[in-house]
Amino acid sequence: ASSLIGRDFLTLKDYEKDEIETLLWTAKDLKCRLGNGEIYEPLKGKVASLIFQKRSTRTRLSSETAFSLLGGKACFLSPDDIHLGVNETIRDSAVVLSRFSDVILARVYGQKVLDDLANFADRPIVSGLSDTYHPLQALADILTLQEHFGYVKGLKCAWVGDGNNIIHSLILGGLPLGMEFRVATPSGYECFDHVIKDAKNLAEKHQATLTFTNNPFEAVSGADVVVTDTWISMGQEDEKEARLKAFADYRVTKKLMSNASKEAVFLHCLPRKQEEVDDEVFYDPARSLVWEEAENRKWTVMSVFLHLLANHRPLINKPKF
Numbered sequence: 155a156s157s158l159i160g161r162d163f164l165t166l167k168d169y170e171k172d173e174i175e176t177l178l179w180t181a182k183d184l185k186c187r188l189g190n191g192e193i194y195e196p197l198k199g200k201v202a203s204l205i206f207q208k209r210s211t212r213t214r215l216s217s218e219t220a221f222s223l224l225g226g227k228a229c230f231l232s233p234d235d236i237h238l239g240v241n242e243t244i245r246d247s248a249v250v251l252s253r254f255s256d257v258i259l260a261r262v263y264g265q266k267v268l269d270d271l272a273n274f275a276d277r278p279i280v281s282g283l284s285d286t287y288h289p290l291q292a293l294a295d296i297l298t299l300q301e302h303f304g305y306v307k308g309l310k311c312a313w314v315g316d317g318n319n320i321i322h323s324l325i326l327g328g329l330p331l332g333m334e335f336r337v338a339t340p341s342g343y344e345c346f347d348h349v350i351k352d353a354k355n356l357a358e359k360h361q362a363t364l365t366f367t368n369n370p371f372e373a374v375s376g377a378d379v380v381v382t383d384t385w386i387s388m389g390q391e392d393e394k395e396a397r398l399k400a401f402a403d404y405r406v407t408k409k410l411m412s413n414a415s416k417e418a419v420f421l422h423c424l425p426r427k428q429e430e431v432d433d434e435v436f437y438d439p440a441r442s443l444v445w446e447e448a449e450n451r452k453w454t455v456m457s458v459f460l461h462l463l464a465n466h467r468p469l470i471n472k473p474k475f
């Protein structure tokens with residue numbers, strides 16, 4: 155693959171199949187090596203600014219620990235710590251942050267904030283989630299499936315729930331690798347039109363199946379993977395009552411899972427709320443991969459930081475995708 159040095163990581167739409175595979179290959183390489191105690195510090199002397207306009211457990215911890223393990227220094231900036239967009243324009247903040255850091259990760263509400271940061275900063279910008287995308291999560295999800303099944307091409311993946319940032323990124327990252335998607339959302343809560351358009355183009359390009367439905371049973375039927383997320387994303391708290399009603403038939407239950415393949419697994423990016431999935435499914439040690447998925451956030455963001463800032467050749471053989 156060509157070098158990824160200096161690129162932004164805002165959406166997987168900007169990444170080709172071989173680039174996504176390289177990022178996952180390196181994630182696995184780092185997991186095998188640093189996970190076993192090897193010291194590897196190619197980012198010594200580098201600084202990452204981590205901007206969070208929203209709360210986070212996994213994204214903050216994974217990016218902060220990953221950057222430090224590679225030898226760099228990460229600075230966490232909560233909304234109370236930074237002027238971004240409040241006392242200072244995004245443009246000015248982007249220019250100043252570029253003078254202090256080698257890479258900038260940001261978790262924001264609107265995708266436009268990330269796009270503006272990318273426009274005005276002369277350092278790579280990494281999305282830590284926006285209302286539209288969560289590409290780091292998608293990398294972790296795909297790695298988790300690759301580790302479990304030994305491949306991802308042809309896996310039938312059913313989404314049951316909100317047409318949100320998580321499924322947007324999962325389809326944009328999974329389709330190039332040949333994953334198949336059946337997306338079930340309630341009417342009025344479908345994926346964004348522009349993402350559906352991009353996803354349909356990708357499905358055609360990579361000859362992968364992609365369907366959208368309002369019927370969770372249809373989506374899950376014969377699936378290898380069932381994925382959901384909260385029905386109420388950060389920033390949608392006011393819509394709680396309406397959403398609980400609209401999504402009532404989209405809860406991932408044991409009964410719904412029994413429609414999937416016998417060997418089907420369950421994914422959830424976390425944090426989980428009670429309503430979208432039964433405990434029986436969520437805590438099922440044989441079927442639920444949610445804890446592996448959470449851990450893989452660390453190895454995948456580590457891979458992204460590394461490739462945006464330095465050259466890296468994995469030592470392990472390339473996994474099958």
Ligand code: CP
Binds near residue numbers: 209210212291
């Ligand atoms: N999955 C995820 O991004 O979790 P956090 O909100 O805790 O970062």
Ligand code: NVA
Binds near residue numbers: 285319387424
């Ligand atoms: N869809 C959720 C994901 C949280 C990681 C949200 O945006 O709040």
